[in-house]
Amino acid sequence: MQPWADDVHRELKRAGVSVVGYVPDAGHKRLIELCRADKGMRAVVLTTEEEGIGLAAGAWLGGAKSALLMQSSGVGNTVNVLGLLKTCGLPLTMIVTMRGEAGEFNSWQVPMGQGTQAAFETMGVKVTRASSAEEVAPLVASALKSETATAVLISQKVIGIKSFQDQTSQ
Amino acid sequence: MKATLHRRKVVEDLLSSRKNLLVVAGLGSTTWDITAAGDHPLSFPTWGAMGQAAMMGLGLALAQPKRRVLVITGDGEMLMGLGSLATIGVQRPKNLTVVVIDNERYGETGMQTTHTASGIDLAAIAKACGFKNSKVVTKNVDLRKMVHQISGPNFLQIKVIAEKLPLVLPPQDGVLLTRRFRQALLGSAA
Numbered sequence: 604m605q606p607w608a609d610d611v612h613r614e615l616k617r618a619g620v621s622v623v624g625y626v627p628d629a630g631h632k633r634l635i636e637l638c639r640a641d642k643g644m645r646a647v648v649l650t651t652e653e654e655g656i657g658l659a660a661g662a663w664l665g666g667a668k669s670a671l672l673m674q675s676s677g678v679g680n681t682v683n684v685l686g687l688l689k690t691c692g693l694p695l696t697m698i699v700t701m702r703g704e705a706g707e708f709n710s711w712q713v714p715m716g717q718g719t720q721a722a723f724e725t726m727g728v729k730v731t732r733a734s735s736a737e738e739v740a741p742l743v744a745s746a747l748k749s750e751t752a753t754a755v756l757i758s759q760k761v762i763g764i765k766s767f768q769d770q771t772s773q
Numbered sequence: 774m775k776a777t778l779h780r781r782k783v784v785e786d787l788l789s790s791r792k793n794l795l796v797v798a799g800l801g802s803t804t805w806d807i808t809a810a811g812d813h814p815l816s817f818p819t820w821g822a823m824g825q826a827a828m829m830g831l832g833l834a835l836a837q838p839k840r841r842v843l844v845i846t847g848d849g850e851m852l853m854g855l856g857s858l859a860t861i862g863v864q865r866p867k868n869l870t871v872v873v874i875d876n877e878r879y880g881e882t883g884m885q886t887t888h889t890a891s892g893i894d895l896a897a898i899a900k901a902c903g904f905k906n907s908k909v910v911t912k913n914v915d916l917r918k919m920v921h922q923i924s925g926p927n928f929l930q931i932k933v934i935a936e937k938l939p940l941v942l943p944p945q946d947g948v949l950l951t952r953r954f955r956q957a958l959l960g961s962a963a
Contacts (some may be wrong), residue, residue, distance in 0.1 A: 622835055645835050650856030657825030662834025666959045687822040691947035
């Protein structure tokens, strides 16, 4: 189950990330658990994804590196405040599990999933995409190293959720 | 009850003898208010990202647990980020105080009334969200102990007169504001 999550957690540690904002997501279940269990990290559960941008901005002002975990459906919630990253030159690595791609069982997830990359790019965020589990951690590592606003999208086929049953049993 | 406090005086008093205080101001009038009290490298005035001032305060408070952090924002800005009160209530940072300068108006867009003009009680919401101390302030009292000493998270909703005041603008360059804040706080580590 989500074996890439352990490697991603290791990269977050290596880069010195100490604040991790997240909105719960089945695809991020393992990574959220690892961050919550890590005494060197403060995992902050958010009510909506845009809070994660404000959190990261404040953490950076205070000298702390952060990361943000969310599902593609939440990217639309962040659009206006993503401008903060560009205007203030703030680095932030956002790790996004994709919905609305091949194999999607819920048609209501499709519009935002299809628009996720464009939404980020419209706001000046660099986008990279992991199409296999092996690609996730190296892409996260390079995003962290670049110290820019970067979103790493994890394809739905990597997450492998194909039904409501899959989603709840993750 | 008719408000009697003047916002610029309230903010000036909050920031007087500010010591090591780290300050974030919300978009709009409170950004002008903190600047009128004196621009400072450890003040971060926002010109955008409406609704995120309290969250920026949370991030700062978690990154700097030994420093006191003060968010000064308006009622309209706070209303746009009500969920952040619940998020702060989960983390319960002892060093964070959120002050809402409440004129019951959207001051930058034509003084339209906000929800607080209809009695929406932000201090009660903050209390319900787990803020340790939360109150509505209507009189001129010294609030610096709350800002500098009392264990938080603290929330103050300060009722002020709805008045249109001259703009006092801080630098607008976000990269400059970020760099000067980090350099003043972190020194060579920035």
